[in-house]
Amino acid sequence: MRKTQSLSWRLSWQVGVAQVLAFVLLGAVMCIAFLDRSIGQLPHGTAIDVAEALGYEHGRLRFDPALLPQEFTTQAPHAWALAKDDLGNIAAWGKAPKAFEAWVPIMGELEPTDIKSNVPPFRSATKLIVHHQGGRTLRVLVGGYGGYDLAGAIAFIAIYLAPWVGLPLMVTSVVVIPLVVHRRLKGMNEVARLAAQTDLSRRAKPLEAADVPVEIRPLIDGFNQALQRIWDVSEARDRFLADAAHELRMPIAILTTRVSGLEAGAAKDELMLDVARLQNITEQLLDIQRVDRRIGVFERFDLVAIAQDVAEVTAPLIVANGYEFSWEPPDRAQWVEGDAGAIQRVITCLVQNAIDHGSKQGEIRIVVGPDCSVSVFDQGEGVPSEASSRIFEPFFRLRPSGAGSGLGLYLAAEIVKKHRGVLTVSQPVQGGCCFTMRLPSAGSPISGER
Numbered sequence: 001m002r003k004t005q006s007l008s009w010r011l012s013w014q015v016g017v018a019q020v021l022a023f024v025l026l027g028a029v030m031c032i033a034f035l036d037r038s039i040g041q042l043p044h045g046t047a048i049d050v051a052e053a054l055g056y057e058h059g060r061l062r063f064d065p066a067l068l069p070q071e072f073t074t075q076a077p078h079a080w081a082l083a084k085d086d087l088g089n090i091a092a093w094g095k096a097p098k099a100f101e102a103w104v105p106i107m108g109e110l111e112p113t114d115i116k117s118n119v120p121p122f123r124s125a126t127k128l129i130v131h132h133q134g135g136r137t138l139r140v141l142v143g144g145y146g147g148y149d150l151a152g153a154i155a156f157i158a159i160y161l162a163p164w165v166g167l168p169l170m171v172t173s174v175v176v177i178p179l180v181v182h183r184r185l186k187g188m189n190e191v192a193r194l195a196a197q198t199d200l201s202r203r204a205k206p207l208e209a210a211d212v213p214v215e216i217r218p219l220i221d222g223f224n225q226a227l228q229r230i231w232d233v234s235e236a237r238d239r240f241l242a243d244a245a246h247e248l249r250m251p252i253a254i255l256t257t258r259v260s261g262l263e264a265g266a267a268k269d270e271l272m273l274d275v276a277r278l279q280n281i282t283e284q285l286l287d288i289q290r291v292d293r294r295i296g297v298f299e300r301f302d303l304v305a306i307a308q309d310v311a312e313v314t315a316p317l318i319v320a321n322g323y324e325f326s327w328e329p330p331d332r333a334q335w336v337e338g339d340a341g342a343i344q345r346v347i348t349c350l351v352q353n354a355i356d357h358g359s360k361q362g363e364i365r366i367v368v369g370p371d372c373s374v375s376v377f378d379q380g381e382g383v384p385s386e387a388s389s390r391i392f393e394p395f396f397r398l399r400p401s402g403a404g405s406g407l408g409l410y411l412a413a414e415i416v417k418k419h420r421g422v423l424t425v426s427q428p429v430q431g432g433c434c435f436t437m438r439l440p441s442a443g444s445p446i447s448g449e450r
Helices: 007-034 044-052 104-109 150-184 186-196 214-260 266-293 303-320 340-357 408-418
Strands: 054-057 060-063 080-085 090-093 113-115 126-133 136-143 299-302 324-328 335-338 363-369 373-378 422-426 433-438
Touching (some): 060 090, 080 104, 150 186, 214 266, 266 408, 299 340, 303 363, 340 408, 408 433
Antiparallel strands (some): 054 060, 080 090, 422 433
16 A cells, blocks of 8 residues: 655645746746847856966966967957956956956955946956955956856856755745644644544544634534434434333243243253343343443442352353353452443353353353453354454354354443453364453452452
8 A cells, every 4th residue: 555645745845846946947037038149248157267367477467378268369359358466466468448447446346247248249248256366366357258158147046046045945845834834734633633533332522623724624524424424323223222122121021931931851941041142132232322321330340250140140051051161260359340230241141152152062161360351161163263353243153044143242242342341252272262351450449348
């Protein structure tokens, strides 16, 4: 799966690319302006080369003709140059116009200057540069030679535009824009966190859109509307299940009474087991509603005592179905918090499941661990590995033609989940199957409690 880039990063690099393109376009426009064929200027590189030809001979400042650029000496018959250092020494090459010779006394006061010409062959194009050589500062005035200076245009952009325009744009794109975008989307991060914590099974406060961009609010409003529909459907389903469970209580009670009046035998035992399973599922349906709505305050109780009650009630039924029975409690009480009756029915469901699927042989063990866990072992065929991930799905059965509704383990897992616990299935080394319920510990008992 391809990793998705963050919105702040995508906005930042897109804005950055736009800024770079704008900078390149600006540079291209400036180059075109510099290359206006109706305007000529003295190339900046030529002025630098002329300045490099300066030197001192017997303390006198002079131009070395051998070092002057060839295009300046041979291709420009009217070219000239004047130079003055910070000690007042003056050098000249060629014949400068009198108007520019008048600049010599004040050349030390001038800064770099570029004079363009609009009359071909642009002999009036002149450039004044500041040159440093041998610890001296020289001002060099070059003229009489003009052209189209592409290199000068590029150098101007690199020297003046890049540091003062390009660098701030880059800093803005890399540092400032991500910070601004991240701050603006901070509200979205909070909304995402709250959305991830939303419990679809219980009505809660909708997500707030106050601190998010206006463009995102329709998405949050749509999410809230979907939540409302889910909660409405969930509440309607819960009401139906609760009403159905209540309506089933009376027929089950009547059925239990009638089955109890039958003559003792294998048929009666099987009927009693089926009725007990049906009664347990009905109570589990009600347990889910009670836990969801917190009808009655959760209380601290001893998990060992609850499991022992189940063991005492189910032991005769286990033995009557041809199994051996084993009860293994820990050395001390295991205190948990929740609905004791609901947890008792979960353990009963696990025992009934072991009776149904233990192949009528071997031993059924109830083990309470020191980590607030209850495990029910049987020595039946076990649960295939491909079915272990679906065993807690509603209406799932290992054998479609077998007994059971496929709801018992699903309801048991839901009740355990609502107690912030977990229900798992495994296959012991010695074979068979093991269902384990683990609940969070409620700590040690308070004074006076068992």
